[in-house]
Amino acid sequence: MSWLDDVRFDADGLVPAIAQEAGTGRILMVAWMNREALAETAATGRAVYWSRSRQRLWRKGEESGHVQTVRELRLDCDADVVLLEVEQLGGIACHTGRHSCFFRRLEDGEWREVDPVLKDPEAIYR
């Protein structure tokens, strides 16, 4: 019996994983994990997700260098969402070059981009 057996993966074998920045508490991103990704994350201390678009393990930072070091893993009451406390290397989690993926805020009936691009994505994914 492993702690992995307590996690209720969905019909596709996935759970949502929230990356929250240590210190600031900012939500950096939400991605998905399968059992293998979660096991590797816990074993290595680096965030590993399952890329639904590419249908393969996605070791966060493998292309961008924006690795996430995991300080803590939490599970919710329904055991179907994982919360990671991470340190974000380079201070950029989003593929758009922003600190967080949640850079749009609802204002007056539209989504406004309220956080700056810190680095040109073309410079990140050379």
Add this chain to the structure above:
Amino acid sequence: MSWLDDVRFDADGLVPAIAQEAGTGRILMVAWMNREALAETAATGRAVYWSRSRQRLWRKGEESGHVQTVRELRLDCDADVVLLEVEQLGGIACHTGRHSCFFRRLEDGEWREVDPVLKDPEAIYR
């Protein structure tokens, strides 16, 4: 064209919604929203989710009294996750009577309950 059209609901018409506490930055819970829940949340300023188990709108706090007042709504880069900044009435988001649903932490290969029950669930759901 509405801001709701920018949101990419999944095949079931749902998006995950993260409730983060204003001030503390704590992640309180993750639930799901359909278009109607998201529209009502924005219109009323109170968090409304879609209950997958009950297959109906779930106005958070309707039974427990633990209403969430929404201060801000954000959308991620893929437009498929919503982040709510909320004030949690009663300081309890979880149906177990805890502040947050993420009360289990991975320690030495097992999930340990690390946050206290603040109120007996039987007293909450009378």
